[in-house]
Amino acid sequence: MRRVIALILAVLLLPALPFAEANANLIDVGVVETEDGRFMHASFTSSSTMVTVTKTGNLSEHFWGSGELITQWSIELNVTVNSATVDSTGLQVAVAHNGGVFVVNTQSRTITGNYNSTGSVDEVLWDSEGDMWFGYHGGERRAKEFESGVPTGEATLAHNTALTSMTIISEDRIVTSGRDNLVKVFSQEGVLETSLSDFNSYPTKVINDGNGNIIVGCTNGDLFRYDFDDWSMEETSVSSSQSIISITMDDSGEILVGTQNGKLHLINSTTFTEEEVYSASGRVIFGTYGNSGELYIISTFSTSSKIRLYDLDSDGDGVTDSVDAFPTDSTQYEDEDGDGYGDNPQGNTPDAFPEDVTQWDDTDGDGYGDNPDGNDSDAFPTNSEQWVDSDGDGYGDNMNKEGGDRYPDDSTQWADSDFDGFGDNKDGTEGDDCPDQNGFSTIDRTGCKDTDGDGYSDPSDDWSVADGADFSINDDSQWSDTDGDGYGDNLQGNDPDACPLEWGNSTSAYIPEIASDGSLELNFVVTEKFGCIDTDGDGFYDFADDLPEDSRDYIDSDGDSVGASQDYNDSNRLVQTVFDHCELIVTDVTETCQGVRDADYQNYVTDKEAKGETAKQYFAWVKSQEEAEAEESSSDQYLSTAKEIAPFLGGGFAAIVAVLLIYAAIGSARRRKALVKTYGVPFVPDGENSAEAEALGGKAGLSGSGGVDSDKYWDDDVAPMEMDNSNDEAEIDSGFDDIDIKGDMDVSESTGVMEESASLEELAGLPAQTTATEVSQVNEAPAQQAPPEAPPLPAEGLPDGWTMDQWKWYGAEWLAKQGK
Incomplete structure (x- = not known):
C-alpha cells in the first residue's frame, strides 16, 4: 500500500520539480570548488549548511551557496578518520577513527565525547535513543552498541569476511553488509532476523531511504531495494558496472549513486531504473541538486576534494564543448586514454578500453583487448570465455x-x-x-x-x-594382508596379524608374564594374538593354547589333557572328576563325597537323570529314605497290635480300638513329618523338647497352653468327686464280667492304660515309641569334617554370591551339578 501511495505522489509532484526537465540538458561545466583534504563525509545539516570531515580529522561547517563552500568554523581532531555521521538533530557529529569515536557538538563547536576503542572504528551510527553503534570492518566484523561510550553488551553477529557498511532502520534494527555477499538484519538486541543473499558480488553500501526500504549497492554496480516490512526485492544495475561507494536520497526522492571511479548515476525512485549517468573524476561520495536543477558532484582524491558542476550543454550532446574530445561527433565526447577511440561504447568507433591507450577493440567482448602487443591482450580473441x-x-x-x-x-x-x-x-x-x-x-x-x-x-x-x-x-x-586370513600386516594397525606370512584364525593367546611386583613368578594371562594357527577354533593360538585340539578349553594347569572347565581339580593330575576326587581324598566326608560313595544313591541319581528329572541332594535323599522306612514300620506295628487284641475284645470295643489305632497311626505319621520339617529329623533335638518351648512355638496342645484358662464357662460350682479306690473291686462292677477274656494275659499288666501319663499308643496297647535319644543314635550321620582341600575354582572365578569358605565346603557339589 505504501508503494502505491508513493507512486501516486511521485506522479502528482513530477511537474513541480524544477530540475526534471533540465536533467536531459545538463553538461559538465567542470570543477567549481577545490578543498584541501580528502572528504570522508559531506552532508547538509540544513538547506544552506554543509558539514565536512577530512581523512586527517578536520571537521568544518560551511555555508553552501551555488556550489561554493564558505567555511564558518573548523576543529582539528588530529586523527585518521574513517567516516562520520550526523545525528537526527543535526547538532551532533560522531566521527569514527582508528582509535575510537569523537562526538562534536556543532552548536557549541566543542568535543563533547571521546570514546576509545581497542580496534579501529570504521563506521558509527546514531539510533533513536541517542545511543551509538560502532562498526568494525576488520577484526570483529560486526556492530556493537555503546551508551555514552560504554558498551551495552548488544552486538550483531560477525560477517564471515569484512563488514562493508551499516545502517539503522525502523525499531532501531541494525542492517550490516559484508564481503561474504550477505546483508544481515538484526533486532536492537543483536538478534538476527533476516539474512539477504541475492548478490553476485559483495555489497559495498547500504542505506535507509526513509521510505520503508533499504537500498544496497554492490561492487559490480548491482543495486537492490528491499521493503523492510516483507523484504520484497527490486533489482537494477548502474550502467558503469563500477563499485558503488555512496547512495544519496535527494529531497525529490531520486536516488543518486556514486561509484569508485568517478560516476554518479541517477536512479528513478518510482521505476527503480537508471535515467542518467554523470562523470566526475575521483571517488564520488555525494551528489545533490541545486535550486535551479543544476547538479553538484563531490568527489575525493588522496589529498583533496572537488565539487563538479553539471550545467547546460550547448551542443546537445550532453558534454560541454570544453571537455568534449569529439566536438563534431555527437556520439562521442570523451577519450580518456587519448588513443583516438571514443569512450562512449554506443558511439562511433567506441573504445572498449577507455582507460588503456594500448587497447581499443574486444571482438569477443570478454574485456581483454585484441591487440596482442597491448596490455592484457586476449590469447583467445574469438572465445569470450577465455583470454x-x-x-x-x-x-x-x-x-x-x-x-x-x-x-x-x-x-x-x-x-x-x-x-x-x-x-x-x-x-x-x-x-x-x-x-x-x-x-x-x-x-x-x-x-x-x-x-x-x-x-x-x-x-x-x-x-x-x-x-x-x-x-x-x-x-x-x-x-x-599377505596371508589372506583377514588380519592386516600393519603391526601398529587395528587387529594386526601376529603371523603375517601364515594363514590363521586366532584372536588370543594364553601366555606367561612376569609378575607385576618384579618377582620371577610367572602369571598366565590372556592377550590378543590375531591371525595365527588355531586348530581347534577356540580363538587361541596353538602354541599359546594348552589344549590346541580341544575347543572347549585353552587352560590345562595340571597337564592331564583335561581342560580346566572339564577337570574337577585342574591343579592335580590324578583328579579329573568328582569321583576321582572322592576316591583319592578319603578324608573328604562332604555331602558330595558321601553321595559318590553310596551306590544306592548313585543308582537313584542315574534313574532320575534317565527320566529327565532332578535328583535330590544326598542328605535330603537319605532323610526321605529314613522317613519312608519309619512310616512303613509304624504302620506295620499298629496293624500287628490290632490283630493281637482283636480276639479278646467284643465287637463294639474292637471297632473303637481300631479307630483309635488308625487315628494314632495318622497322628504319629503327621507328627514325624512336622518334626522333620521343623528340626530336619523325626524327633525333637535335645534342649528343644519342653512344654514351654512347644507353647512358645505354638505347637503344644491344651497341656502346653495351660488347659482351660478360667472357670468362667461353668454355670455353677461343682463339688469335687470323691474317689475312693479302697473297695473298688467289691463295690464297682467292672463291666466286663460277662466277657470271656481269652488268653493267659495278666489283667494287672494292663492297668497302666488308665494312668494319666500313658500315651495314646499305650492306651491302645501299641509298642512304645522310640525316644529322641534312641533315634538320634540310630540316624546320626558321622560328624562332617572340613575337606582337606578346596576344589579348583572355575575359570570365571567364584560363583556370584559365594565366599571362599562356602566354596571349600560346597564347591565340589556345585561343580558336580554344573557337570564340571
Missing part, C-alpha cells in the same frame, strides 16, 4: 568455462573429468588411474576410490587386492 593461457598448453585459465584448463600452471594436465584433483592425462603430472571415478588414492593407484582414506585404492574389477588394492576398505590402519 589467458598461463602454461601455454592451448587451454584457457578460466577452468570452468569452454576450453578451460583445470591445471592452468601445469602444461601436462588440463582436464579432470571426475573433479578429484588428478588430471585425466595419465602420462602427465599425477595422472588419474580412474579418470571417470572421483577418488583420492595415492599409493597403489592415483585418483581412485579410497573409502578409508589410507592412500590405498578400493579393489575393482580390474584391480584386486593381489594387485595392491586395499583389503580392508573401511579401516585406515590396515591395507595389506
Whole structure:
C-alpha cells in the first residue's frame, strides 16, 4: 500500500520539480570548488549548511551557496578518520577513527565525547535513543552498541569476511553488509532476523531511504531495494558496472549513486531504473541538486576534494564543448586514454578500453583487448570465455568455462573429468588411474576410490587386492594382508596379524608374564594374538593354547589333557572328576563325597537323570529314605497290635480300638513329618523338647497352653468327686464280667492304660515309641569334617554370591551339578 501511495505522489509532484526537465540538458561545466583534504563525509545539516570531515580529522561547517563552500568554523581532531555521521538533530557529529569515536557538538563547536576503542572504528551510527553503534570492518566484523561510550553488551553477529557498511532502520534494527555477499538484519538486541543473499558480488553500501526500504549497492554496480516490512526485492544495475561507494536520497526522492571511479548515476525512485549517468573524476561520495536543477558532484582524491558542476550543454550532446574530445561527433565526447577511440561504447568507433591507450577493440567482448602487443591482450580473441593461457598448453585459465584448463600452471594436465584433483592425462603430472571415478588414492593407484582414506585404492574389477588394492576398505590402519586370513600386516594397525606370512584364525593367546611386583613368578594371562594357527577354533593360538585340539578349553594347569572347565581339580593330575576326587581324598566326608560313595544313591541319581528329572541332594535323599522306612514300620506295628487284641475284645470295643489305632497311626505319621520339617529329623533335638518351648512355638496342645484358662464357662460350682479306690473291686462292677477274656494275659499288666501319663499308643496297647535319644543314635550321620582341600575354582572365578569358605565346603557339589 505504501508503494502505491508513493507512486501516486511521485506522479502528482513530477511537474513541480524544477530540475526534471533540465536533467536531459545538463553538461559538465567542470570543477567549481577545490578543498584541501580528502572528504570522508559531506552532508547538509540544513538547506544552506554543509558539514565536512577530512581523512586527517578536520571537521568544518560551511555555508553552501551555488556550489561554493564558505567555511564558518573548523576543529582539528588530529586523527585518521574513517567516516562520520550526523545525528537526527543535526547538532551532533560522531566521527569514527582508528582509535575510537569523537562526538562534536556543532552548536557549541566543542568535543563533547571521546570514546576509545581497542580496534579501529570504521563506521558509527546514531539510533533513536541517542545511543551509538560502532562498526568494525576488520577484526570483529560486526556492530556493537555503546551508551555514552560504554558498551551495552548488544552486538550483531560477525560477517564471515569484512563488514562493508551499516545502517539503522525502523525499531532501531541494525542492517550490516559484508564481503561474504550477505546483508544481515538484526533486532536492537543483536538478534538476527533476516539474512539477504541475492548478490553476485559483495555489497559495498547500504542505506535507509526513509521510505520503508533499504537500498544496497554492490561492487559490480548491482543495486537492490528491499521493503523492510516483507523484504520484497527490486533489482537494477548502474550502467558503469563500477563499485558503488555512496547512495544519496535527494529531497525529490531520486536516488543518486556514486561509484569508485568517478560516476554518479541517477536512479528513478518510482521505476527503480537508471535515467542518467554523470562523470566526475575521483571517488564520488555525494551528489545533490541545486535550486535551479543544476547538479553538484563531490568527489575525493588522496589529498583533496572537488565539487563538479553539471550545467547546460550547448551542443546537445550532453558534454560541454570544453571537455568534449569529439566536438563534431555527437556520439562521442570523451577519450580518456587519448588513443583516438571514443569512450562512449554506443558511439562511433567506441573504445572498449577507455582507460588503456594500448587497447581499443574486444571482438569477443570478454574485456581483454585484441591487440596482442597491448596490455592484457586476449590469447583467445574469438572465445569470450577465455583470454589467458598461463602454461601455454592451448587451454584457457578460466577452468570452468569452454576450453578451460583445470591445471592452468601445469602444461601436462588440463582436464579432470571426475573433479578429484588428478588430471585425466595419465602420462602427465599425477595422472588419474580412474579418470571417470572421483577418488583420492595415492599409493597403489592415483585418483581412485579410497573409502578409508589410507592412500590405498578400493579393489575393482580390474584391480584386486593381489594387485595392491586395499583389503580392508573401511579401516585406515590396515591395507595389506599377505596371508589372506583377514588380519592386516600393519603391526601398529587395528587387529594386526601376529603371523603375517601364515594363514590363521586366532584372536588370543594364553601366555606367561612376569609378575607385576618384579618377582620371577610367572602369571598366565590372556592377550590378543590375531591371525595365527588355531586348530581347534577356540580363538587361541596353538602354541599359546594348552589344549590346541580341544575347543572347549585353552587352560590345562595340571597337564592331564583335561581342560580346566572339564577337570574337577585342574591343579592335580590324578583328579579329573568328582569321583576321582572322592576316591583319592578319603578324608573328604562332604555331602558330595558321601553321595559318590553310596551306590544306592548313585543308582537313584542315574534313574532320575534317565527320566529327565532332578535328583535330590544326598542328605535330603537319605532323610526321605529314613522317613519312608519309619512310616512303613509304624504302620506295620499298629496293624500287628490290632490283630493281637482283636480276639479278646467284643465287637463294639474292637471297632473303637481300631479307630483309635488308625487315628494314632495318622497322628504319629503327621507328627514325624512336622518334626522333620521343623528340626530336619523325626524327633525333637535335645534342649528343644519342653512344654514351654512347644507353647512358645505354638505347637503344644491344651497341656502346653495351660488347659482351660478360667472357670468362667461353668454355670455353677461343682463339688469335687470323691474317689475312693479302697473297695473298688467289691463295690464297682467292672463291666466286663460277662466277657470271656481269652488268653493267659495278666489283667494287672494292663492297668497302666488308665494312668494319666500313658500315651495314646499305650492306651491302645501299641509298642512304645522310640525316644529322641534312641533315634538320634540310630540316624546320626558321622560328624562332617572340613575337606582337606578346596576344589579348583572355575575359570570365571567364584560363583556370584559365594565366599571362599562356602566354596571349600560346597564347591565340589556345585561343580558336580554344573557337570564340571
